[in-house]
Amino acid sequence: MSFFSFGQSAEIDVVLTDAETRKKAEHKTEDGKKDKYFLFYDGETVAGKVNVTLKNPGKRLEHQGIKIEFVGQIELYYDRGNHHEFVSLVKDLARPGELTQSQTFDFEFTHVEKPYESYTGQNVKLRYFLRATVSRRLNDISKEMDIVVHTLSTYPELNSSIKMEVGIEDCLHIEFEYNKSKYHLKDVIVGKIYFLLVRIKIKHMEIDIIKRETTGTGPSVYHENDTIAKYEIMDGAPVRGESIPIRLFLAGYEMTPTMRDINKKFSVRYYLNLVLIDEEERRYFKQQEITLWRKGDVVRKSMSSQATIGAQRFEGSKSSVSSMLDLKCRA
């Protein structure tokens, strides 16, 4: 998001030092469009230049100070007036005075803490941005530049499988198993459904991935559910003793890492919903939460040194998940 200068006397813009080498990441905007922004990780330095360009070179520009801020904030859509800033850094670039010609100011925010991942959701938005401001008596001239932050994790030490026997007494007993409880965003869910008792006429079975965004606290908690994926794993009627395999590639879906109680303002959680549908369209379901995390990419020579430091903290090599050739097959 950027504000155009109100006063027509000057233009202000922000350019990063490593604009040529820094990777960009796609991020959805509030109205659903996708845009590319510079990608940063926690601990990386944010440095660049602020260019103040005078429209009329002869005319002086009086100002009350020039500064640049680095802001990380959470915005709840139902409470737009209040922005909750969890990161707020300021660098003063110029004391109150006047500019007689266009000028460029250097800035550097060293090793900035960026504790949370950028997120644009149904009811809440978490964003990071640089804001350069020329303060003036009547109206300020300012420019915002959004950046995207990704939070990386390593392979968790404990990653037990999920295995459970569920059902309806005397009607339908199944045992389901998923190979892990924590999956990275390009991982594969490998599992199986084992039928112990089938006294209903099943037509087909599917796995849905559901994203639940929770905003608010206490009595005014609000959940927003979104079905990210529906993946059929069985077509037809199973009998006792049958085992249906599950192989669901996550890379094909747009998901974020699991976010728990971010700054006590919101959560984003993911669930696998196993659904069986019988011949009368009745649905039998079992929902199970999974944790999603973001794996760091392979460290490449072309990366800037700062990003290398950031990535070197994390293991993990690039997973070569093949293209979305899903083979749906029964046992």
Place this chain on the structure above:
Amino acid sequence: MSDPTVADTRRLNSKPQDLTDAYGPPSNFLEIDVYDPQTVGVGRNRFTTYEVRMRTNLPIFKLKDSIVRRRYSDFEWLKNELERDSKIVVPPLPGKALKRQLPFRGDEGIFEEAFIEERRVGLEQFINRIAGHPLAQNERCLHMFLQDESLDRNYIPGKVQPLGLTMGCGNDCFLLFSLALFPFSHLLFFH
């Protein structure tokens, strides 16, 4: 051994299926036929009954093959009982056709062949949908409707216990006809 860059997508180990389970008859057989409409009575006191034949191998039903005669108002009674006592959303019955019961019609009214056939089809769909519902199968009224010779409208409503267990199931329904699957252990009866 395995390349860490390629995700392990091998199937999980599963128990081999017993051949008798694989090729044996499925344990979900349930078919109800509504047929043979007969109009009984004379003049103004006529009404149509239908034969309701149920064939099943579900253990919750006492009789594996049963035949009873029911009329439309009996189906209405069943619908009302289920709407009151069970938590399920009961599917609709074919229409009451009140217009057809008014005098001075050109045709046979509710005894018109085409109308009876249409109603028969609707009743058959209705009872099959109901009888297959796991929560409806727990209701005493459904068993009485399908397998007792006549309906005792003064019966005591209640739940039927599955044979061999001392506690039935009671699940909440989410959305339309959705049932949550609950975890259970063979040693415990779940609520």
